[in-house]
Amino acid sequence: MIMFNIDKNIEKALDALTLKGRLSHAVLISGGSCQLREKLALYLARFTVCGSEIEKPCEKCEDCRKSRDNVHPDIYFFKKRSDRRYYRKEDIQAFCEGVYRTPNEANVKPLVIYELQDMNEEGQNLLLGILEEPPSYSSFILTASSKNVVLPTVLSRVTKLDLGQERAEHKMESRSVKIAGSIAQAILSPDEFDIIKASSELDKNKQLFSDVLYELVLIFRDALLKSYERGERISFAQQEANDLSASLTKKQLMALYDTASRMLEQIDFNKNKLLMSASLAAELRQAV
Numbered sequence: 281m282i283m284f285n286i287d288k289n290i291e292k293a294l295d296a297l298t299l300k301g302r303l304s305h306a307v308l309i310s311g312g313s314c315q316l317r318e319k320l321a322l323y324l325a326r327f328t329v330c331g332s333e334i335e336k337p338c339e340k341c342e343d344c345r346k347s348r349d350n351v352h353p354d355i356y357f358f359k360k361r362s363d364r365r366y367y368r369k370e371d372i373q374a375f376c377e378g379v380y381r382t383p384n385e386a387n388v389k390p391l392v393i394y395e396l397q398d399m400n401e402e403g404q405n406l407l408l409g410i411l412e413e414p415p416s417y418s419s420f421i422l423t424a425s426s427k428n429v430v431l432p433t434v435l436s437r438v439t440k441l442d443l444g445q446e447r448a449e450h451k452m453e454s455r456s457v458k459i460a461g462s463i464a465q466a467i468l469s470p471d472e473f474d475i476i477k478a479s480s481e482l483d484k485n486k487q488l489f490s491d492v493l494y495e496l497v498l499i500f501r502d503a504l505l506k507s508y509e510r511g512e513r514i515s516f517a518q519q520e521a522n523d524l525s526a527s528l529t530k531k532q533l534m535a536l537y538d539t540a541s542r543m544l545e546q547i548d549f550n551k552n553k554l555l556m557s558a559s560l561a562a563e564l565r566q567a568v
């Protein structure tokens with residue numbers, strides 16, 4: 281077995297997953313770091329196509345050679361487009377159709393679907409359709425930042441490998457998280473200009489604007505979940521999410537969440553549209 285720098289319990293769980301020489305038809309790798317999830321997903325895909333009876337991946341067979349060189353025709357990696365924040369519906373539909381094509385060389389066809397936090401509910405429901413009626417040769421390997429970003433109906437169809445919480449210090453420091461946190465605080469301030477002040481840096485930097493909106497979506501989501509006392513929190517500004525949750529109604533929180541999501545979609549969809557911090561401030565104010 282390839283050595284991963286993972287703790288003993290996860291290693292045991294991984295061993296259990298691959299014990300009978302065959303993976304269950306769908307596995308979800310959640311938690312940990314993005315890099316580790318990707319590594320483990322690749323490992324499981326390579327494990328699946330290897331023809332050896334003894335140790336997989338054997339690194340000797342033709343399937344292993346091809347999977348190592350990243351040219352195996354039966355391993356499929358499905359990722360969202362790099363220029364998009366979320367998976368596109370038409371890409372998911374095309375993927376789902378491709379699932380029913382039989383494998384070329386191996387007996388099993390591993391389909392790796394990355395990072396379900398980037399797939400909205402509609403997309404995950406499309407995915408659910410194929411998880412419910414998978415072809416016999418398919419083996420789905422899904423990854424997600426957390427189990428909580430995956431629909432319960434999808435969760436019920438997969439074997440789970442949870443890597444636990446990632447150490448998040450480096451992300452705490454990031455600029456977009458800090459700005460999003462100050463904007464979230466400013467929403468509660470009586471001074472109208474506080475949101476504009478907190479978001480003044482954004483006009484110069486579209487990528488930063490998009491990142492900040494993404495963090496805001498997470499903060500509003502967490503605040504909303506907290507007010508329902510449900511779900512795991514995933515934003516990096518927990519204090520701000522708690523404060524919003526304590527001061528605003530569920531309806532206001534929902535309006536904030538919708539506003540930030542809509543603006544995020546706009547900024548991602550239309551790269552050239554100039555989104556101004558002033559309009560962000562106005563829309564957030566209007567939501568509450």
Ligand SMILES: [Zn+2]
Nearest residue numbers: 330338341344
């Ligand atoms: Zn092999």
